[in-house]
Amino acid sequence: MMDFDLPPEIVSLQEMCRDFAAKEIAPHAARWSEDELFPSRLFRQLGELELMGMLVSEKYGGSDAGMVAYVAVMEELGAVDQSVAAAWNAHSTIASLPLAEFGTEQQKEDWLRPLATGEKLGAFGLTEPEAGSDAAGITTRAERSGDGWLINGTKMFISNAGTDMSLGVTILAVTGTTPDGGKRYGTFFIPDGAAGYTKGQRLKKLGWHALDTRELVFEDCWIPAEHLVGQEGNGLRQFLAVLDKGRISVAALSLSLAKAALRLAVEHARTRRQFGRPLTAFQAVSHKIADIATEYEAARGLVYRAAWLADQGRPHAKEAAMAKLYASELANRAASQSLQIHGGYGYIRESEISRFYADAKILEIGEGTNEVQRNVIARALTR
Structure with missing residues (x-):
């Protein structure tokens, strides 16, 4: 029997991160973005919550929570602030995993431990x-x-x-x-x-x-x-060995952006009125929302399946590439359609959707462009 529910411990972790993001990130995200300010204090808080070493063994200060748990946390952080989530992603995957996978005991103690505990940030x-x-x-x-x-x-x-x-x-x-x-x-x-x-x-x-x-x-x-x-x-070869988990994490970052775009589209459509009716009464608007929601669920399935395969120790290169490809292109479509629903209000920098719209494009470029992802998928299917 198939079970699509997250384990209770991951649900609790996700709820904790949702509350933390709402209290500690959301009120400041716009200012951090406008001032181009890296919030060091926040990352030290993430360390206190044992979130800076989720993919690192407990032996070296991490929590070894696995990719599914990592994706669940990313959904909450990225849905509030993509800059914070992107920094956390780079630190947690390509900065930490080479040391975790290939470092000596001394290297892990000297460099991996301060990264995993959140004392330091990795690149x-x-x-x-x-x-x-x-x-x-x-x-x-x-x-x-x-x-x-x-x-x-x-x-x-x-x-x-x-x-x-x-x-x-x-x-x-x-x-x-x-x-x-x-x-x-x-x-x-x-x-x-x-x-x-x-x-x-x-x-x-x-x-x-x-x-x-x-x-x-x-x-x-x-x-x-x-x-x-x-x-x-x-x-x-060592870099390529950890790249698949990096691609899953960018897919999760993309998923979180689509989630935010959907939330903002729904909120605006419910409250904004035109021609005496809320925007939700217009089929052109409601169909955009329906499309974003449907594609979000499809992307979520791809991302969590790739993460689950990684946790099971099973091959997941093709699935990671598929998840990154689809979720990042969805993030761009969702941000664009959500901004369209917002109209002129979405185009001013004070609007939340404008920040997510500007953040979306890089998701099709980072951690391997989507052209490269298609090559990876095609090779896996035709070799």
């Missing part, structure tokens, strides 16, 4: 000015130098690296060539304050205004040998 550096979807095309290099590594290169569009609680950044770099002329890759942790590691100014983005995003530059940045995470030569 991951893959994208470069000339490499994004083509992860193998990165040019940042790591060369052996004495008993360490010398890092040179530039990373672009990196989130969480420039806050007052940033621990450092884990990066992917080219370490050499294979016998057949291919590239070898390594994963390295660069701590804040390392000589030769500098950060550009915060980038001015279309959305996600409260999320700290910067260019990172490494000029003869020397780090000790023990800052290599996992095996030299396996860096790209």
Whole structure:
């Protein structure tokens, strides 16, 4: 018999996060966005609630709650503030999981534990000015130098690296060539304050205004040998191994935006009157709401199934790509239709839907563009 209900403990966790978001995030989200302010205090509160290490073992300060629980929490955080949820997502997945999966015991104690407890914030550096979807095309290099590594290169569009609680950044770099002329890759942790590691100014983005995003530059940045995470030569494979969970998390972030767009559309349609009637009385409006609600339920099924497969330890690369693809495109459709229902009121920056509308587009780009997701799905079906 199929059971689509969340376990009671996850329902309780979700309700707690819903209450927390309503009290601690919702009243401030508009100001954080307008002022482009990263709310460090809030993330320390998330740490106190044991939410900063949900995918990390309890041994290292996390709660090891699993992907289904993680998606349930994301639904609540992202439905109130996408910038906060995006920062939490980057920290929880691609910043923490490489250390959790491939780090040594010492690395986990030194770096993973402060991330999992919420004492510090994590970042991951893959994208470069000339490499994004083509992860193998990165040019940042790591060369052996004495008993360490010398890092040179530039990373672009990196989130969480420039806050007052940033621990450092884990990066992917080219370490050499294979016998057949291919590239070898390594994963390295660069701590804040390392000589030769500098950060550009915060980038001015279309959305996600409260999320700290910067260019990172490494000029003869020397780090000790023990800052290599996992095996030299396996860096790209290590990154790809944790990428599926990152895609599920972006799918969940997209789901949360669709949820917010639906709520705002319904609220406005009920209260706004035209021609002597509420907007809900007009079929053109009510059909938009019906479409958003139906697609939200379809996306929710894809996202939670991918998360459940991950928790079961079963293959989920195709399902993660499908969830990310569909949910992110739904988020954009839902935000657009909800804004249309709001009319002129939705187009002013003071409106809540305008913030979600600006935040939606990046969901089709980050964690692998949707063109890449279609490639992943097609390969899985035709190989």
